[in-house]
Amino acid sequence: MRKKFFKRILKKLKTSPPNPPEVSAHGEIALKKQDIKDTLDQNLKIFKSLYSVPDNADVKVREIFIPRLKRNAAILFIASITDALEIEARIIDPLLHESESDAEILNIISARSVKTAKKIEDIVDEVNNGNAAIFVDGDMQCYLADASSFQARPVGKAENEVVLKGPKEAFTEKALVNLSLVRKNFRNESLVAEKAVVAKRANNGLFILYVKDLVNEDLLKKVKDRISKIDIAAVQNISLLEQLIEDRKNSLFPTILYTERPDRATSFLQEGHIVLFMDNAPACLVIPVTFWSFFHNPEEHYLRFPYANFTRLLRFLALFNTIFISASYIAIANYHSGMIPPDLLLAISATREKVPFPAIVEILLMEFAFELIREAGLRVPSPIGPTIGIVGALILGQAAVQANVISPLVIIIVALGGLSSFAINEIHFNFTIRIIKFPFILVAGVFGIFGLTALFVGGLYYAVSIKSFGVPYFAPFTPKYRSSGDLLFRKKISSERFRPGYLKPKDGIKKGEV
Template identity: 55%
Template sequence: MREKISKLWKKRLNTEPEFNEQSNTEVIELKKQDISTSYDQNLATFKTLFTVPDNIDVKVREFTITSLKRKGVIIFLSTMADIQAIMDSIVEPLIDNEHPSKKIPDIVSYPIASTASNIGEITEYITAGITALFVEGDDQCYLFETTKISGRSIEKSDNEVIVKGAKEAFNERVIDNISLIRKKIKNENLLVETKPISKRSRNNVFIVYQKDLVNEELLQTIKDKLESFEIDSILDLSILEQILEERPRSIFPTLLYTERPDRAAAFIEEGHIILLMENSPGCLILPATFWALFHSPEDHYLRTPYGNFIRILRILALFVAVFTSPIYIAITNFHVGMIPPDLLMAIAGTRERVPFPSIVEVLMMEIAFELIREAGLRVPSPIGPTIGIVGALILGQAAVQANIISPIVIIVIALSGLSSFIISDLSMNFAIRITRFLFIFSAGFMGIYGVTALLIAGLYYLVSLKSFGTPYFAPMTPHSFSSKDLLIRHVPMKEKFRPGYLKPKDMVKQRKG
């Protein structure tokens, strides 16, 4: 008996609480039905669903179709539809046309997008900005693509700034974003599929890929992952990114987010898959590797020597950003013999009146630098740069004069902080900044040995990461066939192959050269 009670108690503890949906079950059942041939019944049904007239932006316009001598009604959202086009191309022809006709498409001048009969499906179309026309006696509804939503125009990228190359960036309108990609890839094999991913907000995700390149197994894996969601609302692509990741608590990102259509197009032509969403000014690139996150789109726009020079600087900046502060702490605390005597005396002289150990100094200034950095981002743009520069100068100078911080620590923090700005990807930038703090603590406890141990453990961890089955350091490890665009890139004529780890249908992207 005790064992049974124990098992029941464990099962109760391990089971999530069940909450029954409080929505109107009658409405849910109603949406599963088809519309009726009765005009009055259909009108009453949709007025009830959209709470008319309390719902002020839902417009219901009743009229008589002159040529058919039957009643008709259109339902649309005034905040999401082109009202002028509805009046000129749909309503007026239906009212004014007196020539005998039996078909709605022959009367209206606006193209009919499709027809539907399911009540729930029609409701979703209307909430997306589509106009629905109901005709007395018809058992189907006519749908017109009249969506017109205000939004930003196509502007420059704010986060991925480049000097040479295209300046266009994605905006919040998914139609504009798809057109920007199609403008760069004029190919009939470029497919755009859509899948609903949330039940209540009814947001769709758009899957963009090239049919003759993409690996079918990878594509099916991504589709299965998207279909497996049981979520009421996903409002933005950044939230979808966290749900899609295999390790959402990992410091290092495994998906690439970009707001540049030229970069998205380049990945599509290599066999990658792109995800877009309405209201999201960017796209997700699947799968992503460490090298994709580390590279910048400008690397390919510049001539090969210039692009490689920037990449070498970026690699150097990566090591400076991560290891400068930890090595300073390790040497001053544990490995004083590694410093030349003259430099050692100079450091000792500057730290003579400082009451704190070097790890406390570094942590204080690192946190202060991060505070200034975030403050500069959050305040209005005309003031932001001023706060960053003036705040750093005043804080550093005051800290040195107050004998709280030694001058060499200011140099170390400034050098590592500035180096972190060179990493262009936002997620990778955060990963580097957080990793720096981990190395600072390891150096403070065990010196160079702690830094080395954490570095080895970190490499083991990074190698274990995967992005939809793709190893994080591919094609370097495990080694696979590719154009070898990793640390440095070759001249464009030598980049003949697509990444082998994607297993694209066509490996060769350049036949001659």
């Protein structure tokens, strides 16, 4: 009896509940493909149904009578994203007080821009973008006035790409503001901002920026084709778009650059790159990019030649330090102790005399603790974050050493590697370096220096095979292209004569005239 009882229960648990009935939207979709009607009542009925008026409190319909035309009219807009004062001053007031008998509606309305549309879906798209739709009884077209007013925070400082010398402005969550910041840096008529839609249901707009005199047409077509193939209900911001269009979605190595600095985006545009903007993201995407794009810091061109190369050398050493210092310690301590001077070897042995764990366990424990402290410091409120990082590291490290769980040398090694990782300021590349150090630690614990070398060579082979929109990842170092030579060390500003050859720009030589 018990077995039957339990079998019945398991059968009920395994049986999936019936799917809820699907509500078809085909009728609404078909309606949007139609043209508007010639009577105001019919049009209001259609659009009130589409926007669920009066249940939808955010959508407003203002009905007026135009004395000059002796006809009724209605203005439809979404209150939260439309400037009501603009509608009152630029649309309603002129329509009510126009005295000329032969004036056209397009000439009466004094909004920033006015256009007409007949299809219902076109009108809906404009209203969803914050514009006002004016319906006039007897007209087979709708008048669309620009009155959008999306809320956004003011322009502030960059939080992730901090510079000591150079512009402090950063992008905001409003795409038009970001476009103005770029145009402030690059005031040229050849800068093109094409608009596209990446999600039909949510109507998420995307701006594709490029310099038409420089950008390679094949590269531009490849980017547009990849964007047009996106088939998803909504793409809220640029971070989601990045994951949809990147080359290798499961790779640790990023192939698209994410930056929040207008000056950096402008410098890429002037080289022949393509930049993508969307609302709701305080940054842009740069396409295509190479390994060197992530390695470079936007401040280096603002510093004098020797200072910039000194910081690059430090960052290059920090890159290798982050990846190899912990793994090298394990490999040398476990398999190649003969490489250590006798006095240092005795000192290391003395510090590890009471530690019960092997070196690899010590390193993994401390690396995990360091990453945990870093993540906790980022997620808690800003006044508490630095305190958690400092206090947590001091207390945890000191307690671990006193309890003979971790040797003091391991604390020093992990701290050096962790501090070196902070020198890599690009978000995605920073994650790449922090993650790949763990495979190196494991391989070093099993195979020593030989395993470490083999994994490094294999990783190089893999990285060289990566492409960003057809551009080799290590270009122009390999394969070799004509470029400015801005790789490990940058040249003097006056010596940077060529744009990157791997982009195949229309004009490969930097010069004063355009």
